[in-house]
């Protein structure tokens with residue numbers, strides 16, 4: 001019941017009419033066209049795709065244009081990796097064409113395998129295996145007395161975002177970094193390898209950006225502003241988001257001889273992958289020579305921006321985007337999501353022909369340069385920031401799509417709306433609603449607490465957003481309420497992610513092969529867009545936000561309590577002498593040292609602010625329900641003006657500690673996890689980094705943000721009560 005009353009609609013219900021229009025075969029055709037050739041940022045086919053997308057929007061009745069940016073995108077001039085001792089071996093660094101896969105042979109247009117924003121370098125040193133290369137893995141090395149100072153580290157993909165691996169390695173004194181795909185994580189351990197199965201074979205390589213996105217994404221030379229042609233830029237030396245050491249991704253075919261040449265103790269059990277070797281850490285005797293050189297010129301990015309003007313509230317915008325650039329052919333990432341967006345655009349154009357006029361302005365975007373570091377979307381948001389702050393009501397993002405369950409992350413004020421729409425969209429395989437299928441999964445896979453919630457809470461919970469796609473600048477820099485959606489869970493695109501094999505052949509054989517979930521995605525997102533564009537009062541449900549904030553408060557309190565318990569237990573074990581008693585005298589493990597128990601932190605400002613928000617959200621909900629039938633146009637306008645500013649209250653102009661670009665105080669990508677979200681990041685990361693004074697300061701800032709939201713809602717409630 002909580003879901004539907006916020007999503008009041010005009011009649012006729014245009015979103016129901018809309019849902020009958022998208023066709024799976026159109027989506028398949030768009031995927032085929034866009035993935036026909038490699039189309040990375042700066043490539044001829046990338047530009048051609050942007051022009052093709054522009055022509056489609058125009059054909060379907062949209063007012064569309066291309067907006068260009070010049071952005072730094074280093075591409076490889078030289079890549080050399082060789083083992084020089086104990087034997088000599090030069091790595092192939094090549095992904096070969098596969099006979100049955102026609103586009104895999106387009107070598108002349110393919111970007112080679114590399115990590116973008118690695119610095120140039122020519123380094124030699126002993127090799128050390130560092131598991132996933134997370135801070136916790138280096139703590140294990142410390143206990144073993146192994147240093148990576150002056151070494152080249154080899155980390156496996158997974159668990160942390162790739163850009164975090166060279167960042168932590170450099171902090172630890174390494175001089176170079178290799179990242180490989182272990183078959184345990186996305187190869188034969190999981191399923192058959194391409195072309196017999198969907199997973200990564202011995203020569204497959206995951207390309208990807210290693211820009212320090214948790215500091216700031218977008219063009220590295222113009223932080224905080226649009227990188228329009230001719231603008232002033234930072235020098236290469238002034239940029240803080242390049243890696244400090246050279247880094248290159250490799251296949252497991254190339255990694256295996258290197259790993260097999262390491263000596264020392266066997267690696268801990270959870271460090272072992274699935275290659276037919278004994279995993280050891282080193283250092284050495286394997287010695288590696290890594291040489292990388294890049295072309296550091298600017299490349300041109302082409303964003304396509306299309307509009308349907310709003311009839312009643314032209315200055316309130318519903319923005320929706322997906323990127324169009326890929327690492328290579330990119331049928332899954334991004335064409336599967338971009339194609340759903342295009343089919344929505346065609347269907348919305350049809351509604352206009354049938355007489356529909358959206359009340360609010362709808363802006364559809366096809367971003368360029370996402371793969372390098374969210375370049376197209378970030379530059380556009382930075383350039384248009386003042387206007388977006390005033391007008392952008394919501395941003396909806398998609399990226400690659402697959403088969404299975406609807407996954408949603410985003411602003412929790414939109415949780416009720418997403419639930420309402422998910423109940424209207426039919427799952428193409430089970431023919432129940434996609435909501436029913438989401439609920440079933442939450443019941444089956446969740447822990448007992450979330451199982452009970454999935455059964456009893458009116459709305460299924462949505463996740464919080466960290467980073468990894470084009471929503472970051474909207475949500476975390478500008479405070480625009482955001483949703484990110486995709487279907488997934490019944491297929492796996494992990495095995496071809498960012499390789500030359502992410503193409504039409506693989507997609508139609510192993511993923512959403514009949515594009516039925518592409519159609520479901522278009523139906524889902526299009527319905528959201530129509531409801532947001534047409535609702536009299538923007539359909540935000542703040543009781544869901546308040547409830548989520550309460551859970552975050554409990555989480556950060558539990559985090560501190562768990563730390564205190566851990567440290568007390570460790571200190572007790574040291575006192576009891578258990579480490580000395582357990583030690584293997586033949587293998588020297590370093591003994592842990594007594595640590596300081598974390599002090600208590602005063603969380604009461606946060607607790608008080610969260611409960612005040614809970615009350616304000618409930619009062620607003622009741623006042624809106626009571627007043628809705630009698631609302632005057634003036635009152636509606638005043639309400640929406642306030643509602644557009646609601647997510648902005650959760651941001652702070654000075655940003656997070658040490659990374660001012662990130663202004664949202666509830667959601668941010670983790671400084672040491674990369675894509676994975678940290679909620680109430682200022683408080684949480686300060687506790688994790690053992691800076692308890694900072695944690696206390698951040699408690700006050702988050703509490704102030706929640707109080708601003710409470711004040712805004714109380715103001716809106718007064719408007720509603722006066723309207724009686």
Ligand SMILES: [Zn+2]
Pocket residue numbers: 323333334370399400
């Ligand atoms: Zn993508």
